[in-house]
Amino acid sequence: MNISDPSETFRQEARELLDQLEAGLLDLEQDPSNNDLINSTFRALHTIKGSGAMFGFTAVAEFVHEFETAFDRVRKGQSAANKALIGVALDAKDHIHLLIENPDAPIDGGASILSELRVIVEEGAIDEDGEPVHAAPVAVAAPVAPVVAEAPKPAENGAKVWRLTFYLPSDALIYGTNPELLLGELAGIGPTSVLALSDRVPTLDVIDPETSYLGWQVDITTSEDPTAAIDDVFLFLRDNMELTLAPLGGADTPVAVAEAVQAASDDAMPEAPFVPEPVAKVEEAPAAKAAAPKRKPAEKAEAEKPAATSLRVPAERLDELMDRVGELVIAQARLSQIATQSSDGALKTIAEELERLSSGLRDTTMGIRMVPIGSIFSRFRRLVHDLSNDLGKPIEFITTGEETELDKTMIERLADPLVHLIRNSVDHGLESAEKRIAAGKSPTGTVRLSAVYSGAEVAISVIDDGAGLNHDRIRAKAEENGLIAPDAKLTDQELNHLIFAPGFSTANEVTALSGRGVGMDVVKRTIDGLRGTIDVSTTPGKGSVFTLRLPLTLAIIDGMLVRVGNGRYTIPLAAVEECVELPEGIEANSKGRNFLDIRGALVPYLRLREVFGLKGEADAHQKVVIVSSGEGRVGLVVDQIIGNNQAVIKQLSKLHSGIKSFSGATILGDGEVALILDTAHLVASGQSYVDRNLGRAA
Amino acid sequence: MSDTKGYMTALTIRLEDELFAVEASRVREILDLVPITEVPSARAFVGGLINVRGRVVPLADLRVMFGMERPAPDQDTRIVVMEVDIDGEPTIAGILADKVHDVTDIESASIEEAPKVGMRWRPEFVKGIGKRNGGFIIIPDMERIFETPGGRSASAAASEERPAA
Numbered sequence: 001m002n003i004s005d006p007s008e009t010f011r012q013e014a015r016e017l018l019d020q021l022e023a024g025l026l027d028l029e030q031d032p033s034n035n036d037l038i039n040s041t042f043r044a045l046h047t048i049k050g051s052g053a054m055f056g057f058t059a060v061a062e063f064v065h066e067f068e069t070a071f072d073r074v075r076k077g078q079s080a081a082n083k084a085l086i087g088v089a090l091d092a093k094d095h096i097h098l099l100i101e102n103p104d105a106p107i108d109g110g111a112s113i114l115s116e117l118r119v120i121v122e123e124g125a126i127d128e129d130g131e132p133v134h135a136a137p138v139a140v141a142a143p144v145a146p147v148v149a150e151a152p153k154p155a156e157n158g159a160k161v162w163r164l165t166f167y168l169p170s171d172a173l174i175y176g177t178n179p180e181l182l183l184g185e186l187a188g189i190g191p192t193s194v195l196a197l198s199d200r201v202p203t204l205d206v207i208d209p210e211t212s213y214l215g216w217q218v219d220i221t222t223s224e225d226p227t228a229a230i231d232d233v234f235l236f237l238r239d240n241m242e243l244t245l246a247p248l249g250g251a252d253t254p255v256a257v258a259e260a261v262q263a264a265s266d267d268a269m270p271e272a273p274f275v276p277e278p279v280a281k282v283e284e285a286p287a288a289k290a291a292a293p294k295r296k297p298a299e300k301a302e303a304e305k306p307a308a309t310s311l312r313v314p315a316e317r318l319d320e321l322m323d324r325v326g327e328l329v330i331a332q333a334r335l336s337q338i339a340t341q342s343s344d345g346a347l348k349t350i351a352e353e354l355e356r357l358s359s360g361l362r363d364t365t366m367g368i369r370m371v372p373i374g375s376i377f378s379r380f381r382r383l384v385h386d387l388s389n390d391l392g393k394p395i396e397f398i399t400t401g402e403e404t405e406l407d408k409t410m411i412e413r414l415a416d417p418l419v420h421l422i423r424n425s426v427d428h429g430l431e432s433a434e435k436r437i438a439a440g441k442s443p444t445g446t447v448r449l450s451a452v453y454s455g456a457e458v459a460i461s462v463i464d465d466g467a468g469l470n471h472d473r474i475r476a477k478a479e480e481n482g483l484i485a486p487d488a489k490l491t492d493q494e495l496n497h498l499i500f501a502p503g504f505s506t507a508n509e510v511t512a513l514s515g516r517g518v519g520m521d522v523v524k525r526t527i528d529g530l531r532g533t534i535d536v537s538t539t540p541g542k543g544s545v546f547t548l549r550l551p552l553t554l555a556i557i558d559g560m561l562v563r564v565g566n567g568r569y570t571i572p573l574a575a576v577e578e579c580v581e582l583p584e585g586i587e588a589n590s591k592g593r594n595f596l597d598i599r600g601a602l603v604p605y606l607r608l609r610e611v612f613g614l615k616g617e618a619d620a621h622q623k624v625v626i627v628s629s630g631e632g633r634v635g636l637v638v639d640q641i642i643g644n645n646q647a648v649i650k651q652l653s654k655l656h657s658g659i660k661s662f663s664g665a666t667i668l669g670d671g672e673v674a675l676i677l678d679t680a681h682l683v684a685s686g687q688s689y690v691d692r693n694l695g696r697a698a
Numbered sequence: 699m700s701d702t703k704g705y706m707t708a709l710t711i712r713l714e715d716e717l718f719a720v721e722a723s724r725v726r727e728i729l730d731l732v733p734i735t736e737v738p739s740a741r742a743f744v745g746g747l748i749n750v751r752g753r754v755v756p757l758a759d760l761r762v763m764f765g766m767e768r769p770a771p772d773q774d775t776r777i778v779v780m781e782v783d784i785d786g787e788p789t790i791a792g793i794l795a796d797k798v799h800d801v802t803d804i805e806s807a808s809i810e811e812a813p814k815v816g817m818r819w820r821p822e823f824v825k826g827i828g829k830r831n832g833g834f835i836i837i838p839d840m841e842r843i844f845e846t847p848g849g850r851s852a853s854a855a856a857s858e859e860r861p862a863a
Contacts, residue, residue, distance in 0.1 A: 327752050567736055612738030650754040654784045655744040655791070655844070656737055665735075665747055665754040673735040673747040673754050 007103075010055040012312075014100050017044045018093055023378045025089050026385060032081040042068070042075050048096065050235045060099045063110050067092050070117045079121045087389075088117045090382070159190070159223045161248040164230060167200065167215040169240035174210050177237060183216065185233045190222030219248065315408065318369055325358075325365045326556060326648040332358040333646065333669035359646070362556060366407070370552075373451045373460070374402025376415050380422055380449060387426045394433060394444040395426060401451035406458055410530055410550060414460070417523040421462040421546050422447060424520070429466035429544055439541065441465065457532075457549045457574060465543040469536070471495050496536040500524035531663055533629050533680045549629075559647040559666070561674065562625060562638040565614040568674045570647045570666055571636070575627040575679040582622040582637055596624060596635050604686045605635030611661065611682075627679045634686030636677070645669070647676060705803040706828075710835060711778060711795035714766040719828060719835045720780060722801050726790065729777040743843075748792055750779055757792040763843050764819045769796075782840050791844070804828040804835060 024041035031037060045068045053061035071089070073079040092113050099107055164186070168177060186192055197215035201207070220226055230245060332354050339351035377399045384397040406414070430436075430445035437443050448463040471492065478484045478498045490498075500520045527534050532550035551557065551574065559570035580598070582605075595602045605624055619639040626635050647666035656662070663678035708719035709728075727750075734746040734757055746757035757777065761768050774797040782791050805828075812824035825839040 330752055567738070614738065652754070653756045653789050653791070654787065655756045655758075655789070656740055656747075659737065659739055661739065662737070667749050667752060667754065671749050672733045673749050675735065675737065675747070 007055050007057070010051055010057065011100055013051065014048050014060075014096075017048050018097055018100075019375075019378055020044045021048075021093050022090065022382055025086050025093065026378075026381045028081045029083060029086045029385075038075050038081065042071060045071060046232075046235075052100075054236065057100060057103055059103070059107075059110075060096060063092075063099060063114070064096060066114045067096075067117065070114070070121045073121050082120075084123075085117070085120045088113060088120055090385070092117060159221050162220045162222065162226055162245060163248050164218045164220060164226075164243070164245045165197070165215065166218075166234070166241060166243040167197075168212045169237060170211045170213075172212045172237060172241075177212075179212070179214070179216070182233055183218070186218050186220065186230070189226050189229045189233075190220045192221075193219045215242075318365075318408070321365055322369065325362055328358050329362055329556065329646050329648055330667050330669075334671060337669035362646070366552075366556065369408045370405035371408045371411050372402060373404050373406055373411060373414075373458075374399075376411055376418065377402050377449060377451075379415070380418065383419060383422060384426060384447060387423065391426065392432070393426065393430055395430065396444050396446045397449070398446065399449045404451035404453060404458055406550065406552060413526060413530060414548075414550070417526045417548070418449070418460070418462070420520070420523050421548075422449065425462055425464040425466065425544070425546070429464040429468075431467050435467075439467075454549070457551055460548045460550065462546045463543065468540045468542060468544050469496060469499070469538040470540075474498050492538075493536075496538060499536070500534070528680075531678075531680070557647050557649060557676075559645050559676065560625065561642040561645045561668070562623075562636075563640040563642055564608045564612060564638050565616055567612070567614075568642065568668065568672070569608070569638075570645065570674050570676045571625055571627060572647075572676065572679060573644065575629060577626045577628050577633065579641055580624050580626065580635075582624050584621075598626065598633075598635075601633075603633050603635050605637055606682060606686055607637040609637070609639075627683060629680040629683040632683040632687040634683045636682065647674075649676065704807070705805050706809070706837075707801065708804055708828075708835075708837070709778065709801050710799040711776075712797040712799060713761050713764065713795065716764075717799070717833060717835045718760070718795075719802075719804060719837050720778065720793075720840065724780045724782070724840075726779040726781065728798055729779060729792070731771050731775050731777065744791075748777065750790070750792065753790065755779065755790050755792050757794065758844070759794045760838060760843065761794070763823055764838075772796075780840075782844050784844050789844075802830065804830060804837075809837065 021041055021044040024037050024044065028034065028037045028041065045064055049061050049064040049068060052058075052064060067089075074081050074085070079085070095107070095110055095113055099110075168179060168182075172179075183192075183194055195217040197217055198213075200215060201213040207213075227245065230243075234241065234243065332351075335351050336355055339348045342348065381397055381399070384395055387393075388395040425447050426445075430447070431439065431441075433443040436445065446463075446465045448461070450463070451458055451460045453459075474495050475484070475490070475498075478495075478501070479486050483498060483501050484490065500523065524534060527548055527550070530550055532548055535547040535549070536544065537547075538544040551572070558573040560573050560576050562569055562571060578598075580596070583596075594605050594607075596605050597603075603626060607618075609618055622637050622639060623641050624635040624637050625641065626633055628634075645666075645668065649664045649666060651657075651664055652659075652662065660681045661678055662675045663681075664676045665673050666676055668674050706719070707722040709722045709725050710717055710719050712718070729748075729750070732748050734748055736746055737744075741762075742759070743762040744756050744758045746759075748755050748757050759768065771794075776795045776798045777792040778795055778798065779790060779792045781788050783789070784791075808830070809826040809828045812821045812827055814821050817824070823839055823843050825837045828835040828837060
């Protein structure tokens with residue numbers, strides 16, 4: 001990604017705007033009379049058009065212009081945002097996406113989408129009772145709230161003269177603005193008479209030929225309120241220019257604003273400071289003034305404000321920063337170790353200071369990389385919307401916890417597994433409407449996507465209220481595929497997990513939706529790769545829950561350092577529940593079964609010494625670290641608990657990646673390498689041990 | 699091996715009492731012995747990890763693959779950090795050497811193919827045998843050694859080979 005390539009910048013921004021557009025359209029489907037939604041959707045469209053034209057994406061600009069024209073009727077309350085309209089609008093959005101990604105390729109379909117759009121808009125037209133167009137929003141009670149209600153109404157119905165006075169920003173010419181074109185566009189609004197204002201032109205000796213000194217006074221004759229149209233003309237200049245607009249001879253209140261009504265980057269585009277959106281702002285201003293007094297100071301803060309609130313940084317730089325911080329943490333750990341062994345007070349002080357600073361820096365850096373998971377949730381709404389249409393299953397899709405933050409790379413890699421899980425829930429989980437009614441359920445199925453923090457993990461669940469997993473069919477399929485022996489005794493949990501086995505598919509009915517090459521085994525592998533776990537629980541007839549548990553970050557974890565034999569190992573602290581002493585003489589009592597009684601619950605334990613095949617005598621007083629992963633718990637018997645450490649995770653090379661007990665390695669304060677235990681794997685092997693033993697005991 | 703130059707620039711190291719040559723261009727650095735972290739249940743050939751300037755690097759012991767004795771390290775023991783291709787991916791790995799000698803040019807002409815019989819180690823691990831000062835230098839086939847699937851259970855293989863050595 002080359003950040004200095006302007007068309008790439010446009011593309012990036014357009015992608016965000018398209019996401020916004022899509023989210024807006026989907027929201028609008030739920031809430032068709034929501035005026036804010038209509039406006040924000042319109043604004044997104046408008047910005048795409050404007051910047052598209054600016055960066056030479058003519059096809060995009062032309063298409064969006066038509067789209068916008070049709071949609072404008074919705075905005076003006078002349079047409080309802082019904083389901084059909086949203087459907088076509090979504091197609092149109094996809095088309096824009098194609099146009100933006102492949103600017104040079106000829107892409108068909110645009111014309112048919114547009115004509116469809118026009119037809120729907122005409123059909124959906126709302127009876128206006130002969131009201132004049134500009135008054136429509138006021139007169140029509142629903143669905144549009146009176147946004148432009150406070151715009152001055154013309155005293156009489158005829159044409160009116162508006163006086164527009166403007167001075168371009170002084171650097172406008174340097175950035176390629178052509179005043180002649182602007183005047184041309186103004187002339188498009190209505191008959192104009194133009195007067196150039198030369199009062200600010202300095203004397204010849206100080207004149208800078210590249211600076212714009214001229215102002216213009218333009219009298220426009222039009223029957224409508226030209227505010228919005230004029231804002232369109234100055235879309236990219238409004239930040240820094242002076243502009244006044246007032247009707248001549250009518251009420252003398254100036255409508256639009258001297259200086260920019262620079263409403264900061266508040267609602268619509270918090271992450272896109274590049275293009276300000278003054279368009280609808282002017283319209284909103286009167287209505288919003290009471291509700292949002294925060295905008296007033298923004299007028300003074302001027303144009304710098306949006307630039308200061310967010311900043312685009314290439315992802316690689318963040319990765320690099322994280323690497324550096326990782327190295328700093330290691331170096332700092334070494335310093336701390338030396339300081340504890342030293343008697344030099346000054347050294348100790350600075351080591352402590354540095355420890356505090358570096359852990360702060362670590363947290364800040366990781367914070368920078370945190371992205372709310374809502375950024376991918378929105379694309380699932382579209383997925384469910386489309387699936388619902390394709391399969392003819394009415395579906396309600398509910399998302400919660402969009403604000404939950406996860407490491408950026410994690411979120412990117414989560415998208416595919418989540419798509420698959422949702423697809424799976426909709427396709428295989430939810431029954432058809434008829435079956436649901438027969439089962440006494442609401443015909444509309446529900447799919448929930450939720451994200452919550454749980455300790456140092458994030459739990460993401462895909463919940464459906466469908467038929468649940470069919471254990472008999474899973475068993476039959478697994479036997480057929482040779483995954484299990486025909487008479488194998490399996491717990492429900494084990495049966496549930498069979499669907500993640502490679503080569504397993506219950507796709508008796510291969511639908512158009514399954515078979516994108518991503519199987520449940522790929523989901524599992526991806527989640528494993530993120531050091532996460534996946535749980536399934538299901539209630540026949542009631543639905544299934546797929547829960548992904550993921551660490552917040554891939555780069556640095558808090559660890560508990562333990563010693564087994566001569567080796568030191570790090571256990572991710574997030575997984576540690578408690579530490580207990582291994583009761584002496586437990587061997588004698590347990591009759592060969594390795595269970596601990598933790599407040600009444602039987603917890604299996606693994607002797608890491610045996611797991612690792614270490615020689616030598618165990619320490620006299622062994623400790624048990626109880627770790628959990630998902631539902632399961634297991635005790636890990638170690639010789640000594642050394643303490644806590646910050647572990648910068650280093651991946652193991654291919655030579656060691658096959659060893660399941662370890663998820664990576666880290667470098668300790670004294671420069672030695674310690675392996676990081678893969679608790680999920682250890683818990684799983686401990687759990688299978690429980691199942692085997694309890695199964696036999698029962 | 700650079701046939702175009704007519705010689706191979708190699709770092710010579712000693713394992714047990716044999717001289718080995720590794721391509722000098724692959725060698726990153728030579729370290730004194732550092733603390734080695736044992737990796738439980740890894741094959742003996744790559745049973746350790748070391749810290750090389752903040753990187754966690756696997757440590758390989760060629761002596762396992764050549765069925766040699768593995769005496770405890772002494773003051774001559776070094777770690778040669780070098781680049782090897784593992785399944786086509788360049789990977790940094792350390793190899794243990796009982797002693798590091800020097801960098802030398804070995805005449806390509808003097809390098810012979812490993813004899814199929816009469817060697818005490820497996821011929822597929824030997825790329826060739828060079829001669830210098832009347833002695834032999836073994837040029838190991840690093841790629842094959844690191845990739846060989848037999849090596850994946852090398853602890854078993856090594857214990858089988860050891861009596862034969």
